[in-house]
Amino acid sequence: MGSHFTMERRIYMSSFAATIFISGLVTIGVSLMALLIALAVMLQSCENRNSGALNIETYDYYKIYALHAELNSLDVDFFPAICKDVAIQYINEGQYMRDLNIILGIVEDFFGCVRPLNDSKDIVLMDADDFFTSENLHSRLLMRW
Template identity: 60%
Template sequence: MGSRHITETGIFMSSFAAMVFVSGLITVGVSLLSLLVALAVMLHSCESRNSGVLEMHRYKDNYEYCRYFALHAELNSLDADSLPAMCRDIDRLYVKEGQYGRDLNITVGIAEEFFGSVRPQVDSRDIVLIDADDLTSETLFSYYLTHRINEDPLHGNSRDPDYLRYTFARKLYLKLQSDGWPLILFSRKPEKLRSAMAEYLISMGCPGWSSLIMRKENQMQMGFQEFISGQRIILQREGLRIIAVISSRMDALRGPYLGNRMFKFPSPMFRHNMENHVESQSREE
C-alpha cells in the first residue's frame, strides 16, 4: 500500500496578525453600532421636535379658541361651567408658561404710558379708582384673617395667578401714588371687614389711599356693578373727576362715569369666571 498525502490549502496567519484582524472587525462593528445608535437618536430627536411643533400649534389654536370663549363668558358674566373642559389645561399653561405674567406687565406698561402723559390738577379733585381686590385675593385675605400675621403664604410663587396679579397691581399702585395721584380703593367685601381689610392692605405694602369703598350689610344683595356705578355717581356729584378705573373684573368696568380711561388686568380664564360665580352666590345667600 502506498502512502497518501493530503495537502490543505489556506492562509497562514500568525497569532499577532489574527489578533489585529479580530480587533479591526470589532472596531468596525462598534463603529457601525455607534452609527446606528446616532441615527436612531437623530430620528427620535426629529420626531420629538416635530411633535413639539405640532403640539405648540395645537396649543396656540386651542388657546385662541379658549381665550375668545372666555372673553364672551366674562362679558356675559357666565360661570366656569360654561367653558369647555379642554380650556382647563390651556388655563394652567397660560400661567405656568409665563404668558399671564407678560400680559400683566403689558397692561401696567400701557397704564404707565397714559399716566405719564397727564398730571393731577392742583385742586386735588382728580382721582383714580383701583380695585382693592386685585391687591389681595380670597385665599390671601382669609389667611390673614386666620393668622393675623404679616406673612404672605404665596411670596415668590411666580406661578400663582393671585401672587402675579398682586405683584403687578401693587407696582402700578405705588407708581401712581409716587406721582401724586389721589387713589380711591373699592372692594366687594362687606363693610364689617373694613378694619381687617385696611390693616391687610397696609401689611401688603399698599398704604396711603384716600378712601376705601365697601358695601354695607344692606347692600350685599346688590350686584357689585350696580353698587360701584352708584358710588361713581356720588363721587361725580361731589365734584371729583374720575381719571381712570383699574380692575381685573368686568363688573367694575361697566356703567356710567368710568372716567377718561379704563385699564383691565388680565385674568386666567377659570379664575375670573369662578369669581363671578362666587359673587352671584354671595348675593343669593
C-alpha cells in the first residue's frame, strides 16, 4: 500500500494542567450559578415587597395632572381612575383639610397686611384660584433648585 502520512492537530497538556483547566471551568460555572440564584432571590424579594399598585407618597404627579386638566378645561371623566382613588385617599387621610388650613392662613396673613388707601377705592376683587395657584407653583419650582 505504500507509505501514508497524516498530520493531526492536538493539544497536549499534562494531567496537572488539565486539572487546573477543568477546575477553573468548574469555578466559573459555580460562580455563574451562584450569581443567577442570587439575582432570582433578589427579584423574588422585590416582587413580594412591591406587589400590587405602586404607592406614591407625594401627590405631585396628580397635582400636575389636575393643573393640566384645569388649564385645558377638561371634564372629570378625563381623569384616570387611579387619580380619583388618590383624591379620595387625599381627602380621607386629612391632607386636604391640612392644605386648606394652610391656604386660609396665607389668605388671612395677606388680608391682615392690606391697608385701605385714602382714594375712596374700597373694593378688592381677587380670583383666589389664579392668585394662589400661580404663586404657589412658582415658589415650589424655586425651592427645588
